[in-house]
Amino acid sequence: AAGVIQSPRHLIKEKRETATLKCYPIPRHDTVYWYQQGPGQDPQFLISFYEKMQSDKGSIPDRFSAQQFSDYHSELNMSSLELGDSALYFCASSSPAQGGNEKLFFGSGTQLSVL
């Protein structure tokens, strides 16, 4: 079965650079979520989209922005990168038809390293 696809798997950037992370949800899933997991920390909710509209916002810095496109894929744009942005970024998707929004299906994550 198709899963949530994230690209790239690994990304190395320098301070003050920009990065774009991509997420392709499971087919027919209409909701996408972004989570950030720092080293040794729990995943922290960043932002979510439902039907291409931002549905909720968590602890996402102003330097970050995200959007969901017409094909439901989502991109997380990160600018003026800081060392503290180094983390594993997970994307997840869900569909109300598949047991409710609570059940999230996660991608394998993008490991971002800021040098």
Next chain:
Amino acid sequence: DQQVKQNSPSLSVQEGRISILNCDYTNSMFDYFLWYKKYPAEGPTFLISISSIKDKNEDGRFTVFLNKSAKHLSLHIVPSQPGDSAVYFCAASDPNTGFQKLVFGTGTRLLVSP
């Protein structure tokens, strides 16, 4: 402020025995709880969930118990298998803040030895 806590960072169990992973929460508004399993280099995988109207949910070798008065839930794996070795995250959702914002614990690394 950690609303979901998993106080044991690691747990070692022998194959065939029971694994018990614990999770405590502080937000009394949480009404839905989930357990996710995470292997290295992979995203978390949904394992089992429980609504606050229940105190037990069972799925094969996995059972989740919820004690609302103690704000505590636990995941029981019986019998434990080496393939169960992974990091287990407890998560909760508050209907007032939306299902989207799952709040995760810091995880417990389970090691099941043959």
